[in-house]
Amino acid sequence: MHHSRLCTIVIDCQTDSLAAAAAFWSHALGKSVVTVDQDGDGKYAELATEDDEPIILLQRVDHDSRVHLDIETDDLEAEVARLEKLGAQRVAFVRERWWVMQAPSGHRFCVVRPQRDRFGPHLNRWE
Template identity: 80%
Template sequence: MHHSRLCTVVIDCKVDDLKDAATFWSRALNKRIATVDQDGDGRYAELVTEADEPIILLQRVEHESRVHLDIETDNLDAEVERLEQLGATRIAFVRDRWWVMQAPSGHRFCVVRPQREKFGPHLNRWE
């Protein structure tokens, strides 16, 4: 048995600096900016969300701008296998921490470990 849930809406931004993108999305979504440089490398910015809302993360990317979803799980291997059984394919294991996957529709998404201290509400339970 394992659990999973939607945890993050990731706004992929093909920009040199995330500050302007973070300012735009902060104003558009009425969310304060938590940080414009989450890891100190200029790759991630985050908006403030409540514990029962998905995280809103901006990511500086080389590919065209788009939005993707992250699914968090307490068992990475089991969740990836479950999604493969539904027709998803593995694309890449990144930094030995998360899987980039592709849905049958062509949409990319990530399967990640729990992102908040409390795994939280809205969990799906898989046998």
């Protein structure tokens, strides 16, 4: 058995200024900016959310701007395999930490390890 849930809404931004994008989305969503450089590489900014809300992450990208979802799981391989049975395809294993997947609808999303200390309460149990 493994668990998974929606954990992050990622706003992919094709921009030279992630700080400006974070400021816009901060004001648009009424969420303060936690950081404009989460990993020290200038690629990720985070907005403040409550424990029971999805994380809101901004990611500087080279492709067109879009929004994608992250699904967190306590068993990466089992969750990816479950999603493949539903018709998703593996696209890339990134930094040996998460899978970029493509849904049958063509949408890209990521399957990641747990992102918060507390992995509940809104999680699915899969056998």
